[in-house]
Amino acid sequence: xxxxxxxxxxxxxxxxxxxxxxxxxxxxxxxxxxxxxxxxxxxxxxxxxxxxxxxxxxxxxxxxxxxxxxxxxxxxxxxxxxxxxxxxxxxxxxxxxxxxxxxxxxxxxxxxxxxxxxxxxxxxxxxxxxxxxxxxxxxxxxxxxxxxxxxxxxxxxxxxxxxxxxxxxxxxxxxxxxxxxxxxxxxxxxxxxxxxxxxxxxxxxxxxxxxxxxxxxxxxxxxxxxxxxxxxxxxxxxxxxxxxxxxxxxxxxxxxxxxxxxxxxxxxxxxxxxxxxxxxxxxxxxxxxxxxxxxxxxxxxxxxxxxxxxxxxxxxxxxxxxxxxxxxxxxxxxxxxxxxxxxxxxxxxxxxxxxxxxxxxxxxxxxxxxxxxxxxxxxxxxxxxxxxxxxxxxxxxxxxxxxxxxxxxxxxxxxxxxxxxxxxxxxxxxxxxxxxxxxxxxxxxxxxxxxxxxxxxxxxxxxxxxxxxxxxxxxxxx
Amino acid sequence: xxxxxxxxxxxxxxxxxxxxxxxxxxxxxxxxxxxxxxxxxxxxxxxxxxxxxxxxxxxxxxxxxxxxxxxxxxxxxxxxxxxxxxxxxxxxxxxxxxxxxxxxxxxxxxxxxxxxxxxxxxxxxxxxxxxxxxxxxxxxxxxxxxxxxxxxxxxxxxxxxxxxxxxxxxxxxxxxxxxxxxxxxxxxxxxxxxxxxxxxxxxxxxxxxxxxxxxxxx
Numbered sequence: 001x002x003x004x005x006x007x008x009x010x011x012x013x014x015x016x017x018x019x020x021x022x023x024x025x026x027x028x029x030x031x032x033x034x035x036x037x038x039x040x041x042x043x044x045x046x047x048x049x050x051x052x053x054x055x056x057x058x059x060x061x062x063x064x065x066x067x068x069x070x071x072x073x074x075x076x077x078x079x080x081x082x083x084x085x086x087x088x089x090x091x092x093x094x095x096x097x098x099x100x101x102x103x104x105x106x107x108x109x110x111x112x113x114x115x116x117x118x119x120x121x122x123x124x125x126x127x128x129x130x131x132x133x134x135x136x137x138x139x140x141x142x143x144x145x146x147x148x149x150x151x152x153x154x155x156x157x158x159x160x161x162x163x164x165x166x167x168x169x170x171x172x173x174x175x176x177x178x179x180x181x182x183x184x185x186x187x188x189x190x191x192x193x194x195x196x197x198x199x200x201x202x203x204x205x206x207x208x209x210x211x212x213x214x215x216x217x218x219x220x221x222x223x224x225x226x227x228x229x230x231x232x233x234x235x236x237x238x239x240x241x242x243x244x245x246x247x248x249x250x251x252x253x254x255x256x257x258x259x260x261x262x263x264x265x266x267x268x269x270x271x272x273x274x275x276x277x278x279x280x281x282x283x284x285x286x287x288x289x290x291x292x293x294x295x296x297x298x299x300x301x302x303x304x305x306x307x308x309x310x311x312x313x314x315x316x317x318x319x320x321x322x323x324x325x326x327x328x329x330x331x332x333x334x335x336x337x338x339x340x341x342x343x344x345x346x347x348x349x350x351x352x353x354x355x356x357x358x359x360x361x362x363x364x365x366x367x368x369x370x371x372x373x374x375x376x377x378x379x380x381x382x383x384x385x386x387x388x389x390x391x392x393x394x395x396x397x398x399x400x401x402x403x404x405x406x407x408x409x410x411x412x413x414x415x416x417x418x419x420x421x422x423x424x425x426x427x428x429x430x431x432x433x434x435x436x437x438x439x440x441x442x443x444x445x446x447x448x449x450x451x452x453x454x455x456x457x458x459x460x461x462x463x464x465x466x467x468x469x470x471x472x473x474x475x476x477x478x
Numbered sequence: 479x480x481x482x483x484x485x486x487x488x489x490x491x492x493x494x495x496x497x498x499x500x501x502x503x504x505x506x507x508x509x510x511x512x513x514x515x516x517x518x519x520x521x522x523x524x525x526x527x528x529x530x531x532x533x534x535x536x537x538x539x540x541x542x543x544x545x546x547x548x549x550x551x552x553x554x555x556x557x558x559x560x561x562x563x564x565x566x567x568x569x570x571x572x573x574x575x576x577x578x579x580x581x582x583x584x585x586x587x588x589x590x591x592x593x594x595x596x597x598x599x600x601x602x603x604x605x606x607x608x609x610x611x612x613x614x615x616x617x618x619x620x621x622x623x624x625x626x627x628x629x630x631x632x633x634x635x636x637x638x639x640x641x642x643x644x645x646x647x648x649x650x651x652x653x654x655x656x657x658x659x660x661x662x663x664x665x666x667x668x669x670x671x672x673x674x675x676x677x678x679x680x681x682x683x684x685x686x687x688x689x690x691x692x693x694x695x696x
Binding site for chain 1: 489491492494495496498499502533558559560579580581582583643644645646687690693695
């Protein structure tokens with residue numbers, strides 16, 4: 001059963017029970033009160049007859065005549081009845097031998113009259129009887145006149161009191177029906193509006209479950225459901241962020257695989273193509289040498305790709321011990337190797353290093369410097385210089401590699417750290433390199449808790465800065 | 479009539495090797511190394527076929543494909559990616575075929591030939607020195623005289639002609655002439671080659687290549 005229906009039915013049930021019970025109690029109480037009043041009035045009337053009869057008892061005693069007694073009693077009774085004729089009052093007087101002295105009731109007196117049993121002087125008994133369609137209150141007492149016990153029965157028609165109760169019930173039934181209808185309508189709106197926000201929450205959850213992670217629930221209320229909605233939105237936000245993050249990682253991986261396949265298949269295609277060409281066609285010396293050269297250089301390219309990839313994998317997995325080392329000594333050590341590297345292209349390497357003792361892993365730093373200089377060299381042309389500087393700045397020790405080469409366009413600058421990314425996509429010219437250099441540098445920098453900043457102006461050259469965070473905050477090894 | 483093929487491939491060695499192979503079987507080639515250059519060349523010249531690499535600078539293969547649809551030139555994609563998604567994308571864009579690197583030269587030639595045949599630009603008659611082969615009639619004529627040949631001999635001759643100057647292995651001959659399911663001995667090829675040489679007087683032209691197979695040389 002739905003929640004709103006539960007709330008609805010339960011509240012209606014409770015309302016009907018309580019409302020009816022309370023109303024019945026009120027009606028019954030007022031009825032009892034009215035009945036009590038009617039009885040009180042009847043009793044006091046009875047008392048007044050009794051006292052007026054008592055008042056003439058001494059006179060009757062003087063005359064001591066039964067007829068006279070009856071006459072007087074009848075006259076008193078008539079007088080009394082006349083006086084109260086509009087109040088549906090009846091009087092019955094019987095003597096001790098059960099003969100009627102006076103009766104104005106107009107209906108036969110009941111044969112069995114339990115109120116008369118044990119009736120003693122100066123006590124009034126009363127009883128309610130249904131006489132046909134009427135309800136009559138019987139009040140009886142005994143008056144002793146000249147040693148004869150006269151039974152005075154004073155009767156009052158209280159049908160109207162009962163009729164009143166019936167009317168009350170009839171009226172109540174109408175009110176009850178109206179009240180229930182109004183209540184049902186109000187509760188329908190209330191229970192629906194209470195559960196509407198839950199419905200909305202549910203709909204949003206379903207939309208999200210279908211993969212639309214940016215969906216949010218709109219609940220303005222500040223009650224528990226509103227709070228739940230807010231928590232729900234918060235949860236959806238976290239899930240969405242995670243999904244986006246996962247998608248990004250997945251995309252990155254896919255891109256890595258795509259690039260890797262491309263980098264792997266390109267030299268393979270050349271090698272297989274040339275080898276097959278040489279093997280299946282007529283020998284021509286010139287083609288033969290060219291072909292073998294391509295096979296050799298592409299083979300070398302594959303080798304360097306596999307080495308760099310290995311570096312990258314090792315860097316990602318590796319656990320390296322950092323030691324206190326002098327950076328400028330490492331650079332000085334590398335100078336001859338760098339000179340050889342740049343000589344072919346007619347480029348010069350210039351050093352400008354301050355002393356810097358840092359926590360380093362010598363081999364990794366060499367890889368880093370080698371890759372940065374290699375990049376600088378690729379951008380440079382003959383006669384230009386590549387400067388290698390090492391100095392302290394407020395944010396730490398900076399290792400800078402500056403070239404005067406072609407620079408890097410703005411649109412490439414944020415992507416060049418991605419594996420296989422190459423700003424110069426057409427590899428027709430340089431040929432070597434797979435776009436892994438900066439990715440490797442980034443990993444080396446991460447291991448040293450350093451960051452890499454690149455500033456470049458086309459075509460005035462590039463400055464790559466590796467900034468090592470101040471050593472006193474370093475933990476020592478990672 | 480010589481067929482003209484545009485090679486759009488940024489990797490110079492791959493471009494060269496494709497060019498060399500195509501030139502061997504007398505296709506005329508033009509090479510460009512990026513998308514925009516390809517667009518320029520296509521504006522000025524007409525080609526029978528385009529070999530298009532997907533990952534090329536300035537305008538990638540898929541984008542270029544969209545722009546050159548109007549020329550109606552058949553395109554074969556060359557790419558290192560072999561994901562189904564890329565294949566479907568390439569073919570949906572209207573490419574005739576899709577080749578994944580690294581590929582064999584004879585496979586490339588076969589596919590080029592298929593596409594050209596589909597576009598009706600394939601020669602109906604192949605002439606090689608004194609031998610004329612009518613592909614529609616499946617007829618071989620020497621100096622006006624038809625030569626009596628078995629179907630296998632005929633198919634073998636066509637394979638040789640279509641891959642002239644390129645050596646094929648006996649296994650490749652078996653596959654192309656007898657079909658992939660054929661589990662015969664490679665000696666079958668030798669026997670058919672022998673009878674071809676004799677019937678068509680191609681003793682010099684059909685060369686035996688040591689450790690490989692046979693090659694039809696001009």
